[in-house]
Amino acid sequence: MELLEGKNSILNSNAPDYIKIYKKNYDLTVFFSEKSIKKGKDKNNEFKGLWVKQDYFIVDGKFPTTHRKLPVIKHITKMISPIQCAINTILNKNNSLKMKILYFSSKEQDNSQQMSNFTMELNGTIDAAVNGGVFKYQEAFLTPEYLQENPDNIELVTILRTGLREQLHLLDKALNLHDGLVTQDFRALHSKMKDQFRQMKTILGPILAKKKKDEPIN
Numbered sequence: 001m002e003l004l005e006g007k008n009s010i011l012n013s014n015a016p017d018y019i020k021i022y023k024k025n026y027d028l029t030v031f032f033s034e035k036s037i038k039k040g041k042d043k044n045n046e047f048k049g050l051w052v053k054q055d056y057f058i059v060d061g062k063f064p065t066t067h068r069k070l071p072v073i074k075h076i077t078k079m080i081s082p083i084q085c086a087i088n089t090i091l092n093k094n095n096s097l098k099m100k101i102l103y104f105s106s107k108e109q110d111n112s113q114q115m116s117n118f119t120m121e122l123n124g125t126i127d128a129a130v131n132g133g134v135f136k137y138q139e140a141f142l143t144p145e146y147l148q149e150n151p152d153n154i155e156l157v158t159i160l161r162t163g164l165r166e167q168l169h170l171l172d173k174a175l176n177l178h179d180g181l182v183t184q185d186f187r188a189l190h191s192k193m194k195d196q197f198r199q200m201k202t203i204l205g206p207i208l209a210k211k212k213k214d215e216p217i218n
Contacts, residue, residue: 028063032056040082048140052080083156086137090163093125097170104177119186122174123193125167130196134164138207165208171197 033055040049058074061067080088100118129135140146141160147153175190175197182190 026064029061030056030058045136045140047082047086047136050082050085052085054078054080083141083150083153083160086141087156087160087163090134090137090160090167094163094166094170096121097125097167097174101170101174101177104181115181115183118174118178119182119189122171122178123189126171126193126196126200129200134167134200134204137164138204142207161208164204168201168204168208171200 035053037051037053038046038049039051040046042048054077056074056076056078057072058076059070060073061070063070100121103114104118137160141153141157147157175194178190178193
């Protein structure tokens, strides 16, 4: 889906909002939908059996158009496995954090809305992780039992582990950057995020550093 990936590269960048809106709604040739499908029966960790069905529809032409409708010339369906869903979630969040770090590191910022978005994204990422999130990924996929049941997923386990390590590094860097930019109004929230992040590192750090004998070394 190269067309969709090209558009996403703009939407995930630090381009001005008006450019993102233009790109998002112009020259549309691919339409996308996805639906979560629960196949597992583990009530304690829904991520173990959470599949995603993705449908891509490619039309003969581009939207906006003067035509009332355009014919679909290709339909592609993809099933995304639970561990791949976890990887996609982590890597997408990492890319978003990288963009925020680059944006706020490159120049002096006076955009309070952008700073507020940065604060909310950091808080949402750390809060979700501490209250479930990545810990559920660890319980579902980063265990010897998972590799025994899914030996063909060794490479995916390594990608997930590497992505989680990178997320810890990015959050650490983002929090340090945020510390020098945050206003007094958000100082208490910043302190809370730092405390939660220390908790996150304490729990996840040893798990992510540990190498399983049947897992390739990075």
